[in-house]
Amino acid sequence: MKIFAPKETDPVETRASLDPAAVKKLVGLGAVVVVESGLGERCDHPDAAYTAAGATVTTDRVGALGSADLVTRVRKPSLDEIGQLKAGAIHISFLDPFNEKDLITKFAGQKVSAISLEMIPRTTLAQKMDAISSQANLAGYVSVIVAANRMNTIFPMMMTPAGTISPAKVFVLGIGVAGLQAIATAKRLGARVTAFDVRPEALEQAESLGAKALRIDLGDTSGTDQGYAKELTPEQLEKQIQAQAKVCAQSDVVITTAKVFGRKPPILIKKDVVESMQYGSVIVDLAAETGGNVEGIVPGEETVTANGVKLIGLANFEGRVSKHASQVLAANFANMIEHFWDKEAKTFKINPADEIQKGCLITHDGAIVHERFKG
Ligand code: NAD
Helix, strand or coil, X not given: CEEEECCCCCCXXXXXXXXXXXXXXXXXXXCEEEEECCCCCCCCCCHXXXXXXXXXXXXXXXXXHHHCXXXXXXXXXXXXXXXXXXXXXXXXECCCCCCCHHHHHHHHHCCCEEEEHHHCCCCCCCHHHCHHHHHXXXXXXXXXXXXXXXXXXXXXXXXXXXXXXXXXXXXXXXXXXXXXXXXXXXXXXXXXXXXXXXXXXXXXXXXXCCCEECCCCCCCCCCCCCCCCCCCCHHHHHHHHHHHHHHHHHCCEEEECCCCCCCCCCCCECHHHHHHCCCCCEEEECCHHHCCCECCCCCCCEEECCCCCEEECCCCHHHHHHHHHHHHHHHHHHHHHHHCEECCCCEECCCCCCHHHHHHEEEECCEECCCCCCC
């Protein structure tokens, strides 16, 4: 089986789908691995490192796409590039399937088996291939580092002969994988952290990391069977926004990570709350790329409000630590390929009945096979 990793084309993308360690593992399975020249140039892996790991480096992107049995990439492909894949090929990447109907239809028409990284089930067995988690964890870390970098104050308390500097107050909104890492990172830097999530179990996890949990009685906030939060009712949302407003106003840093699977993230911080915050405080919105949790945030940009609040809506936070982000992402790819590897035939075995593939295989054999996207 020939596996091809093309270079990412989106200028914001610094990660690579395969790193040399993943290449080595795949070659060890008996795969032929081809990577596009420059694949790792933005995550510190020169072509020579891929060659040393057993890959062939090519500059013929179109030719390699057309002959690959399996393509790994970070971002979704263009419609044109789907058209270059051969029938029967497998394509694994983030796909944003809820918003990319044309892409899915094109994959089906091209008879390509498309696997969406977002749709990998959050089960124990699939944890080793869970790219959402591996990347969110790093994004959570980066959100705090970026905030610290933009502030004109420090995180830890310092008692000096010149007086006492009080610790930064950080509010983390949304305590999933990214939020937990943001809490841990802010604590390590010495901040005083408060956190809120609609899932009660998440509040306990935040407390175990040393954060103060903000408790708001919103009534029923039970999640999905996958452990995700459900969308709140407009009344619940309003109650939350009111109850957390004071914490925001008193915080030096607010980090928002709240997402609802398959939907636009909820707006949790309205303009009046931003206006109530102190001059020089920072809001980092990890959900900005998909719409954001903060009113007035500009996706992909940093802006400053009239009252001096820095709004950071940058995209691809995990891409700011591209070497480690690529390391864990590539490990997710390699683990998935290994998990479904047919040792005899030396191929990735597509099996739509498998529990994991049932969750993330979107198209196969000329049809949209995933229950949520059929019809
Ligand atoms: P996510 O990125 O979908 O959402 C981030 C957080 O936002 C979640 O904690 C969610 O509860 C929260 N949120 C939603 N609406 C909110 C609101 N109005 N106010 C405040 N917070 C709000 O979540 P995620 O980080 O991908 O993790 C989701 C769940 O999946 C967690 O329970 C996590 O423990 C679980 N998980 C399980 C596995 C596994 O078993 N293999 C792996 C990873 C994650």
